[in-house]
Amino acid sequence: MSTSRDRVEDTYELQNDNRLEDLHSKLRTLRGVTTDIYDDAERQNSTLDESRNTFNSFGASLAQSSRRAGQAFGLTGGGVKQWRNIGYCVAAIVGLWFLWRILHWWWASPSP
Structure with a gap:
């Protein structure tokens, strides 16, 4: 009877090991997905920062052009x-x- 009980315990132990390996596999997959999401978010943040810097530079350039045009046409002080x-x-x-x-x-x- 002891052998039957040992076999059942071995079967349960094998099933537990298989389930544990499945959990480890799912955990590795989840970790990979999380890393991919983080990397994508960082790339998007970097792209947004570059876009913000580009638009700020464009806005400053446009404001400077507007000031120069105002001076050239005498709309502001100090110009023709x-x-x-x-x-x-x-x-x-x-x-x-x-x-x-x-x-x-x-x-x-x-x-x-």
């Missing part, structure tokens, strides 16, 4: 005044008109 830009444009147009008239007079053929 708007009337000066308008004066330059009018002077350029009048100068081109005079040049055209002089060249037209110079190359004009005499009328018969």
Whole structure:
């Protein structure tokens, strides 16, 4: 009878060992999945940080461009005044008109 009982205990022991090995396997799989999730989260955080830095740099560049445009058109202090830009444009147009008239007079053929 002792051998029968030893066999049953051996069977239970073998089943316990198999179940323990299954648990270890599942634990290794779970550990691997957890590590993969952590690595993915770190990559995403790194990508978000890079995107944030890029947008901050773009915002600073845009603000600087806006300030320069404001100064160029006299909208903010310390820049060229708007009337000066308008004066330059009018002077350029009048100068081109005079040049055209002089060249037209110079190359004009005499009328018969």
